[in-house]
Amino acid sequence: MSCRSEVRSVSPTLADYTITKIERGLWLRPGLSRKDRSIVTLAALLANGQRISMAHYFNNALDEAMKPAELSELVTHLAFYAGWPNAFAAVDVLKDNYIGLDAVTLGRALRARKARRAA
Template sequence: MPLDEAAEAQRAARVAQDVGPVAPGLNQFTTDILFRDLWLRPGLAPRDRSLVTVTALVAAGQVAQVPYHLNRAMDNGLTRTEASEVVTHLAFYAGWPNAFSAVPVVKSVFDSRAARSGAGGGRK
């Protein structure tokens, strides 16, 4: 899978700044193994990897990680409608509290994308 070098450089710089001083090994694994190995494997399209990641984060109640990964998912082609449907579906499989906890986070992603685009924040 091709790597968006500019986006990867921005992501790596943010992680290096935030994580590197505290856990240098985690910083290195995040770049080398997670984003330069796992995310580039050809078995799943980037959109599908993003969908799986967002789903896993919501299901595990890890909503702090959702904004980055939902934005990435939407950059990879996931629509607002699909993202909304994921949250609805997860209420039944991962628990109502996890779905409800994700709603304000998902809304903030939608709102910030709408503000950037000056419209609906991406494809419906």
């Protein structure tokens, strides 16, 4: 249940907090770039085995100019600190989200995703 409308249908206040406190608050603070925030967030999610949010934040990282190879390296690096099972859980999420795609296919996939978000 990561879709904004699904969250809103179950917990409107949680959906509002997500937008106002996280998206329009925390993520816009000075001091860290959005790419750096993506790395930190993904590290925390992976370390805690929080699969439900990983795809969303992997997609955010790609939006912030991280390359699929960088995401792969992030998972590999974190395996040593957060554990192999958590890293393999992230691999399971990533295998469905752009890893291994060539640049042209990745570009098409990202443009299509952005168009769906805008709709």
